[in-house]
Amino acid sequence: MNTTIRGLMGACCVAALGLPAAAETITVATVNNGDMIRMQSLMADFKDKNPDIDVNWVTLEENVLRQRVTTDIATNGGQYDVLTIGNYEVPIWARQNWLLPLEDMGADYDVDDFLPAVAQALTVDGTLYAAPFYAESAMVMYRTDLLEKAGLTMPEQPTWAFITEAAEKMTDKSNGVYGICLRGKAGWGENIAFLTAMANSMGARWFDTDWNPQFDSPEWKETLDSYLNLMTNYGPPGASSNGFNENLSLFQTGKCGMWMDATVAGSFVSNPDDSTVADSVGFAPFPHKDGVDNHGNWLWSWNLAIPASSKKQDAAKAFVAWATSKEYTNLVAQEQGISNAPPGTRTSLYENPEYIETAAFAEPTLNAIESADTQSPSVQDVPYTGGQFVSIPEFQAIGTAVGQVFSAALAGTTSADQALSSAQALTKREMQRAGYPK
Template sequence: MTMSSRAPAAAVLRTIALAVTLGSAAAQAEPVTLTVALAANPQMQTAAQLIDNFYAGNPDIKVKFQILPENQLRPTVLKDVATNSGQFDVVMIGAYEVPLWAQKSWILDLSKEFVAGDQGWNVDDLVTPIKDLVSYKGDLYATPFYGSSSFMFYRKDLFEKAGLTMPEVPTWDEVAAFAAKLDDKANGVSGICLRGIPGWGQNLAPLTTVINTFGGRWFDEQWAPQLSAPKTKEAIRFYVDLLKQHGQPDAAKDGWQECLQLFTQGKAAMWYDDTVFAGPVLDQASPAVKGHVGFAMAPVKATKGSGWLWAWGLSIPKTSRHPQEAWKLIAWLTSQQYIKLAGEKAGWGTVPPGSRQSTYAIPDYVNATKDYAALTLKSINGANPLKPTVDPVPYTGVQYVTIPEFEQIGDFTSQQIAGAISGRNTVDEAIATSEAKIKEIMEDAGYGK
């Protein structure tokens, strides 16, 4: 080959090399896409609407949200992380899952991997009971998106018209009497709205707080099921009868979404549920309801308090393909800056509550939430997952039992309870069927041996 023939060949090689280099650079410039599983709650939907503000500071990251109802989110995410599928880079999980999944090493230790090196995120600002809920052995395994407890929503105008006064801490006996007096089926107003739809995180959440304050429990200290014990049975019967007598029509099909809609549309005089819905209630209330919403602590019977304790947190599965970028997203979504942004852009009622102490020092937030913010914090700080009921128990958790088997136990039992609410079976039948199943599950798992 002559020198003249080599020159064009060299030029071609240089061109090819340049093209490869440019192609590689272009490939590197492609943004990372994070797939994120979220619960379809109002605060999470606000997060999806504000994502452009995250892109402004992170142009190399794109986010694909998969927003699912809670009963769909849980099995979808569980299947993904348990089978190492790697579909999601970020998952929203609840306080029940965090310690169980951390123990199995399904999710990353955020304290060791990211929090220690991110001083701007300010871990010391987190509300302590909520921080503890999303931790395992002292380390964070989820960043708390919001923290909450439970309390009573009620119509002040209907109470006044009926000559009733709601105490700050009502008893369940008082609530039942209020519901009977306020029940106005002729005008489409139920005395109370409660979750009836099956699911351990649906009808069993409020029901378990009723069981706790009645002095009942799921298990005794030897892990023997206690649904048929007198106090537990009394609580279950009370909840079912209250719904059947003075609750919303077809209550067995209703969860928090339906109760939120019914209450804000003026079709229920009371609603016992999560404190996180206080903002949405005031925001979505019809003209007839707006300005007449009151708040009270969770009703009690044999205990001083009975509010539940919950947090939705953002975790990074160990199979995430982009953990560094995932941390950037969840740090932003759970930061002081995001909370301020959500308030300014979407309204202070949309701000994720209960997660950061600094939220309760923002003047605009304090003003907008003056009717319920103090009660929310009081309820959160008053909940005791280590001693949820009157008698000793071998488990932790207020509205759930922190053992892996509770998801199966709770979902099965909730189906039986829904059947009792709808009239397909009796309370006694629901309890007997559930307890037999629970004994079987616990024996198979080796409890009590």
């Protein structure tokens, strides 16, 4: 029998019997952060609205996610239909024609409601190539009770000198309380994200205007020395293995006096269902060095994008539209409380008086996002944009290699000076190999 005829007969039989067509399954690769885990718990709503689409989740640790999705999209592998990627990757991959333009997302989607700074970072030549699920900057989260016990008051614009003093006075190792928690896990999006932001706030830069690495500068030496001093004397043991999620857990369980990290953590440290210290959490801007007018706060968003290699682009677009819509924000608010809504993406959320009143971190988050200067991340002249990253394709590999060197210094297997020397050499070598300046 002719294959076409046989297929048509099969379809007719299905229709005659009233059998539902098989659902189309899309594979979504995402990071194991709290907001993404929450989304998975609300999938019944998506299924009600899209009964013909099933979702297969691949939930990975941050470094692993980046490695796998980068490999898959660069090789046109087609393993995933929706990717969770950052505003670092979006413009680079869009220019490679690796991402599907996000157009015609539905009449009620309201693209204009996205915060301008967030949408701009995901737009290339006027076209949106990824939709923000949540966005963040960086800030200080601290224990108000421990700071008061130490006889200190958090300044409106904290300096690193104050943070060091507070970390010392808040540390009580005999009771398992450490004055400060910072990222130590190697990775361009882990310890290098934090250390780049800290370096910016210290007046440092990754490259001069001729693309020469600057790890041999006094600003970078001060940055790494200060970081190692804080973590060695007042940080938790095993910090070279701690990234965002590990430090979040330490803070929630009362082990950290202060934590400088992503503003998205605000809802998790102040939610009594998640945090044992929820009633004594304060928020302040990311620190700066005396005399340096730069807080180093970054702009980052975790976004949902559709690879051009996907064979199920319509179903993938339906999922992205659901997960990043105003309706999803309302769903989270109804099911789990408005303070748990994905932060940093939609203007309407920050115009909601209930959110501002309920979420103590809301205004600090918005202020940090809107004041982040990704076009001039350092007070010195630089040939790149970014914040906690350098927006060139080579940064992913270079940043991870430098992260491993700095993580080794935190673990005590190399000195600060040796780490800076290694970072300088490997970055110079890789930049020359890549043909900079271009």
